Amino acid sequence: MKLVHDWLGPIELPDSARRIVSLAPNATETLFALGLGERVVGRSAFCYRPAATLGLPVLSSYTRVRWELLRSLEPDLVLVSTGVQRGLLEELRQGGAPVFPVPLPQSPYGILENIVLLGELLGVGERASRLCAELAEQYSRLAGILPPLRVYFEFDLGGPISVGRGSYVGEALRHLGLVNVFADHPQSYFPPDLGAVPSLHPDLVIYEPKPHRARSWERAAALMASRGWNYPLVVNGGDELAHYGPLFFSYLEQLERQIERLGL
Incomplete structure (x- = not known):
């Protein structure tokens, strides 16, 4: 090819x-x-x-x-x-x-484009198109499903990393209806100024730990307490939104359900 x-x-x-x-x-x-x-x-x-x-x-x-x-x-x-x-x-x-x-x-639409790209590269374009149609429908059902809560999002990538403009995670949060407190930051992925986070008035913290960590919620809660933060906290299963394969959309659904259960 x-x-x-x-x-x-x-x-x-x-x-x-x-x-x-x-x-x-x-x-x-x-x-x-x-x-x-x-x-x-x-x-x-x-x-x-x-x-x-x-x-x-x-x-x-x-x-x-x-x-x-x-x-x-x-x-x-x-x-x-x-x-x-x-x-x-x-x-x-x-x-x-x-x-x-x-x-x-x-x-997230770029994730779908990558699926089509690999499908065409490997001679299974029709199969890739069908998968993308299913994932696009799954994603569309999440549009605006949550209230406009102000969210601070953090990956543990050997240290705190947050997301700003031009990141697929930031766009996914916006698609859900959430407001990323660093939405205007002129860098897609960056080490955040943790001292500045309280001044941005988050309603919620979403934390993604490293994968395969025991008691991840308790560890994350202790980390937030060490910063003097007392915000509602959602902790996902680890390494879920950081990797952008087809499962991203299912992990996003799971995140939406976790936030809904908080009743904010």
């Missing part, structure tokens, strides 16, 4: 790759959702959804790759994302790997 990539320029990839190494969790999740899991021969340490991925060889962290193992798998396609994997993309490209970067979405 010949195509022109915004970053890489003209590239040529197999018409329907059969041995895929996916080093981006969103891409790995999409491949399985499209019924292409049998083509995936390797993954990153962060690709653990769905559970079927766990038996695959681990070739990389998010930014480093095990070249000897990668070459031994003889992939005809290596998938990465843009954003923080840009350095890895360049390393793979210079090393001669058949690499394709999946764009970082600017809104």
Whole structure:
């Protein structure tokens, strides 16, 4: 398949790759959702959804790759994302790997675009279109479903990270009807000034911990108390909105239900 990539320029990839190494969790999740899991021969340490991925060889962290193992798998396609994997993309490209970067979405609709992109790249465009139609309907049902609560959102990514303009998470919060207190911040993802948060008068804190943490709500509540904050708190299951595969829309539904139960 010949195509022109915004970053890489003209590239040529197999018409329907059969041995895929996916080093981006969103891409790995999409491949399985499209019924292409049998083509995936390797993954990153962060690709653990769905559970079927766990038996695959681990070739990389998010930014480093095990070249000897990668070459031994003889992939005809290596998938990465843009954003923080840009350095890895360049390393793979210079090393001669058949690499394709999946764009970082600017809104949840960009997640759907990526599904179509991968579907076309792998010869299952019709299947991808059907999946996108289902996910778009799921997303549309959430439009304006919550009151305009002022929300401070935080990822635990080795430290607090919040979202501003141009982030798909910020746009998803707006779609639900919420008001991101950093909606006007001129950076998509950034370490927030925690001291400034109370002056923004949030009605609610949404916290996304690292995955697989025991007693995550209690840990998050203790963290908020250490900051002197006493806002209503929602804690999701960890690493849910940070990765933008097809499950993003189900995680957003779960978040909406958690907020509804607070009765704010």
